Amino acid sequence: MGTEQNHTHAVQQGGLLLRAALLSVLLLGPQQGASDSDEGVLTEWEIWKLRNGISHDELDDLQRRAIWEENKRIIEDNNQGFLIGQRPFTMMMNKYGDLTRQEFQVLQGAMIDTQFVRRGKTASARKLRVNARKFDSWFVDYRKMGYVTEVKDQGYCGSCWAFSTTGAIEGQIFKKTGQLISLSEQNLVDCSRSYGTYGCSGAWMANAYDYVIKNGLMSTSSYPYTSVDTQPCYYDSRLAVAHIKDYRFIPKGDEQALADAVATVGPITVAIDADHSSFLFYSSGIYEEIMCNPNNLSHAVLLVGYGTEGGKDYWIIKNSWGSSWGEGGYMRIIRDGSNACGIASYALYPIL
Numbered sequence: 001m002g003t004e005q006n007h008t009h010a011v012q013q014g015g016l017l018l019r020a021a022l023l024s025v026l027l028l029g030p031q032q033g034a035s036d037s038d039e040g041v042l043t044e045w046e047i048w049k050l051r052n053g054i055s056h057d058e059l060d061d062l063q064r065r066a067i068w069e070e071n072k073r074i075i076e077d078n079n080q081g082f083l084i085g086q087r088p089f090t091m092m093m094n095k096y097g098d099l100t101r102q103e104f105q106v107l108q109g110a111m112i113d114t115q116f117v118r119r120g121k122t123a124s125a126r127k128l129r130v131n132a133r134k135f136d137s138w139f140v141d142y143r144k145m146g147y148v149t150e151v152k153d154q155g156y157c158g159s160c161w162a163f164s165t166t167g168a169i170e171g172q173i174f175k176k177t178g179q180l181i182s183l184s185e186q187n188l189v190d191c192s193r194s195y196g197t198y199g200c201s202g203a204w205m206a207n208a209y210d211y212v213i214k215n216g217l218m219s220t221s222s223y224p225y226t227s228v229d230t231q232p233c234y235y236d237s238r239l240a241v242a243h244i245k246d247y248r249f250i251p252k253g254d255e256q257a258l259a260d261a262v263a264t265v266g267p268i269t270v271a272i273d274a275d276h277s278s279f280l281f282y283s284s285g286i287y288e289e290i291m292c293n294p295n296n297l298s299h300a301v302l303l304v305g306y307g308t309e310g311g312k313d314y315w316i317i318k319n320s321w322g323s324s325w326g327e328g329g330y331m332r333i334i335r336d337g338s339n340a341c342g343i344a345s346y347a348l349y350p351i352l
Helices: 002-030 044-052 058-083 101-108 125-135 160-175 185-191 203-213 255-264
Strands: 090-091 246-248 270-271 282-287 298-308 312-318 331-334 348-351
Touching: 002 125, 044 058, 058 090, 058 348, 125 255, 160 185, 160 203, 160 298, 160 348, 185 203, 203 246, 203 270, 203 348, 255 270, 255 298, 298 331
Parallel strands: 282 331
Antiparallel strands: 090 282, 246 348, 270 298, 270 348, 298 312, 312 331
16 A cells, blocks of 8 residues: 555656646746747747748748647647646647648548448457456556557658557567567558558558558568658568468457457557547647547557556557657557547457
């Protein structure tokens, strides 16, 4: 009990410190904070563009600034709510600040209509439960166990499906061999269209798995990521470093089965509803979005663990938007049995 009390105290202290830091930022304001430097004469909009290497022509600049200012207002409203304890997570302006919701949907890159999705074989929830009981794991984090490669960045290409797929296979290769090899998302983007994928326009991950079953997959080092889908396929079977035999789906919507799979199998490929400004600009904390729709699966990510903080259970997901997004490229999302944002609606894992 003493350890749990210490942990709870530390969590509470951390929350207070985070709120205090956020309050100082809000009170100071980014313009005043930059006033001692050359950036002080620039507007926040101009500073943001410089930091992110973004430029627009004059007419487009006015439109983009209006979008950016609206996103900034949403972020500030959320953070004010966080300060008074009404919101469980913080948000922060990032490189996507001048995107509209429609452009954001293109960026995500998973297929949204789940009505006609083809599913493969489904794992037995009972077997997963029996296996998980042997571990009795209250906390799982595969980042700390060596299963997870560095956070990657899909760029302005809707290839999240490829990153979610490679991440789960990377984890299974490490589990089997002890070697962590970064696998090539570009290999999937360029070469798997005949299996029902659409490059930078999205795909369902089972189709990507089908490609790997038949062909194998090269490493990132031998087939680097370019964030475009206009080049030919350069796949060379002699350089393939990953092969899988099959894959299994988690029973749809079953969070217990999903947790059991995470605990016993490894990182899991999942799709979620990320079609919200709160997701796009998420910064830290346990994410909860009441507008999330478990049937509107708009983005693919990698589920790498779960845990509990301050009495709240959460999932840990690895995104593919670079390490400056979220908690070092990761997000904690509420795990309360309600299938938050559809995390258990389309979940699957590879079999080596």
